[in-house]
Amino acid sequence: MGLTHQSCGSGVNREIFQRGMVPGAAYVIALAGNPNTGKSTLFNALTGLNQHTGNWPGKTVLRAEGKFIFQGRVYNLIDLPGTYSLLAHSAEEQVARDYLCFGKPDATIVVVDATCLERNLNLVLQVLEITAKVVVCVNLMDEAKRKNIEINIESLSAELGVPVVAATAREGAGLAALQQAVAGIADGTVKTSPYIVKYDEAIEHCIRKLEPKLKELVGEQFNSRWLALRLLDGDETVIRSLKKWLAEGTRVRAAAGGEILA
């Protein structure tokens, strides 16, 4: 594939870090969610002062990045733009989508609003179509309680097939449990079995035909079912993104996020 050893994922970064040679991040964690679900609040609560902002390459979309340490490991947290979808092609949605598919974070937290869960689950299912390494954070639990909305976290987790953690980011509640869940996904000790949307047989048939061809072209490194779906969607932006990521390596290098204070 012409990919360098270094560009192939976090395992490499982690080894280097553990040997103490490069003060890099051990794991890369993406933060996704609808707008206004408390993503920034959660990001700030987790990273404190260990953060910096800039733009996504070639876009006027804000990129916030920060670090936190949990049980001796460093986690580099990337705040993706808040979106309702990953498919409708605004600059924000493209950034989030491309990062999830091609950036291959070690785990993705999808923040959802406990007071309007149904609306938020659209994005959750779209993320699960791209990556299995997901933790759902049901935020604004205080608001839900105030509105007498009860959420069965266990059964939501069972339905979605990924860990689900309740939180009130503004009060810092649930953060330790969230970090624990993220750690399990990132280091691979927790395996998920995500709920995957099944399409009409006609579409599934096309997916089965396309997937092997896609695997021939790009190998196993990207989610070929998802790529097949995008091609069936007639989505040309995804082809452009794929070419770009293949040329530049599979991972956007995490820019140094300042000193670690923790």
Added chain:
Amino acid sequence: MQSDRGIFSAEHIISLCDLPVGKSAVINSIQAEGMTRRRMMDLGLVPGTRVEALRISPAGDPKAYKIRGTVIAFRREEGSKILVNLKED
């Protein structure tokens, strides 16, 4: 009440933009295509979803609708591409 599905039908299909303020209806189908269709579906507008017409802007367009707990505004241009089943009462 007459409807385009015959006098025995208690339901008829109208465009969302013609739903009177204060009434609610259930989405029948989305006629829009491409990105507009995708956007509408991402906002939760899928067949079977209940929609309520909340209010109308002073100019008469757009109209605000309540959909899955959120208020969303549509112009006539968009609302005309969403068909809903309206139950007569």
